[in-house]
Amino acid sequence: DAMVIQNPRYQVTQFGKPVTLSCSQTLNHNVMYWYQQKSSQAPKLLFHYYDKDFNNEADTPDNFQSRRPNTSFCFLDIRSPGLGDAAMYLCATSREGGGRAFFGQGTRLTVV
Amino acid sequence: AQSVAQPEDQVNVAEGNPLTVKCTYSVSGNPYLFWYVQYPNRGLQFLLKYITGDNLVKGSYGFEAEFNKSQTSFHLKKPSALVSDSALYFCAVRDAGGFKTIFGAGTRLFVKA
Numbered sequence: 238d239a240m241v242i243q244n245p246r247y248q249v250t251q252f253g254k255p256v257t258l259s260c261s262q263t264l265n266h267n268v269m270y271w272y273q274q275k276s277s278q279a280p281k282l283l284f285h286y287y288d289k290d291f292n293n294e295a296d297t298p299d300n301f302q303s304r305r306p307n308t309s310f311c312f313l314d315i316r317s318p319g320l321g322d323a324a325m326y327l328c329a330t331s332r333e334g335g336g337r338a339f340f341g342q343g344t345r346l347t348v349v
Numbered sequence: 350a351q352s353v354a355q356p357e358d359q360v361n362v363a364e365g366n367p368l369t370v371k372c373t374y375s376v377s378g379n380p381y382l383f384w385y386v387q388y389p390n391r392g393l394q395f396l397l398k399y400i401t402g403d404n405l406v407k408g409s410y411g412f413e414a415e416f417n418k419s420q421t422s423f424h425l426k427k428p429s430a431l432v433s434d435s436a437l438y439f440c441a442v443r444d445a446g447g448f449k450t451i452f453g454a455g456t457r458l459f460v461k462a
Contacts (some may be wrong), residue, residue, distance in 0.1 A: 243394075268448050277437055279452040280393070287448055327392055331448070337383060338441075338450055340392035 240264050243328050243341035250318050250348055251348070258313040258344045260328030269311040270338065271303060272327040280327055286311060303347075323348045351376040353442045355453035362430045363461050370456045372440030375439040382423040383441040383450070384414055393439060399423060410434070430460045 241262045250256040260269065260337050272280035286305045288327045300322070302314040315322055325345050329338040353374045362368045374380055381400055385393040397408025404416045414425045423440060440453040 243392075264446070270450070272452075277387075277455060279439065279454045282449060282451070285448060292448075325390075329393075329450075331450075333448065337395045337398050338385075338393075339395070340385075342392045343390070345390065 241328060241330055241339050241341040243344050245344060246342060248344055248346050249345075250315075250346065251316045252320065252348055256315050256317075256318055256346070258326050258328075258346070260313070260341055261309050262311075262339075263309070264330055264339060265308060266330035266332050266336075266339070267308070268328040268331045268333060269305060270327075270331075271301075271311070271313050274327055275323075275324040276340070283313070287305045289310065300338045318346070318348045320348050322346065350443050350450070351380075351442050351451050353440050353451055353453040355440055355456045357440075357456050358454075359457045359459065359462065361459045364431050364432050368427050368430045368434070368458065368460070370440075370458060371436050372423045372425065372453060374423060374440070374442045375421060376442050376444045379445040381443040381445060382414075382416065383413070384408065384423075384425050384444075384450075385439045387437045387439065387455075395434050396425070396438075430458075430461050432462050433435060435457060435460045 270285040271283045272328040274280045283297045304312045325343045327343045331338045383398045384396040399406045399416045407413045443450045
C-alpha cells in the first residue's frame with residue numbers, strides 16, 4: 238500500500254504559470270519534506286514541516302512556497318516556474334527522532 | 350553544518366563479486382546515517398540506517414553497511430552483486446538533534462552479467 242503519494246507523477250506547465258504539486262501520507266508522521274532533484278543529482282532539501290512549523294532552507298528561492306493544511310497533506314507551490322525549475326520533486330515524511338524517511342514516487346515537472 | 354561525500358560517481362562490478370559504495374560524513378554530535386537506492390523515475394527506497402549500536406548494520410536486499418566513527422565513514426557493501434542491483438545509491442546524514450536529512454551526490458552502480 239502506498240504510504241506517501243504524490244500527484245501527479247508527471248506535470249507539464251508553462252513558463253511563468255503557477256503550478257501546485259501535492260503530497261499525501263497515511264503514516265501520520267509529523268515531519269514532511271520537499272526535495273528538488275535534477276538529473277540524478279543529490280536531492281536538495283527545499284523546506285520541511287515539523288507539525289505546522291515551517292522550516293525554509295536559506296537557499297530556497299522565494300518562488301517556492303509550501304502549505305500544510307493538516308497532518309496528511311502538503312503542497313508545493315511554484316509561483317512563476319522558470320526553465321531551471323524543471324526537475325523531479327520528491328516528498329518525504331519521517332517521525333521525529335532517528336526515523337528513516339519515506340519517499341513518494343516523485344513528480345517530474347517539465348516547464349515549456 | 351552537516352555534509353556527506355560519496356567520492357565515486359560510478360562503481361562497476363561483475364555479477365557475483367562483492368561490491369562497496371563509499372560514503373564519508375561530517376556532522377556535529379552523533380550522526381544518523383542512511384542509505385537509499387533510486388531506480389529511474391522513481392522515489393528513493395530505504396536500504397538501511399545506523400542510529401546506535403553495532404557498527405555493522407544489515408539492511409534490505411542483502412546490503413549491509415559498516416559505521417566507522419574514527420574514519421567518519423559509512424560504506425555500503427554486499428557480498429555478491431546482482432545485475433538487478435544496478436541503480437543510483439545515495440548516502441544521507443542527519444544530526445541527532447535535527448530533522449534535516451542531507452544527501453550525498455549519489456553513486457551509480459553498474460553490475461555486469
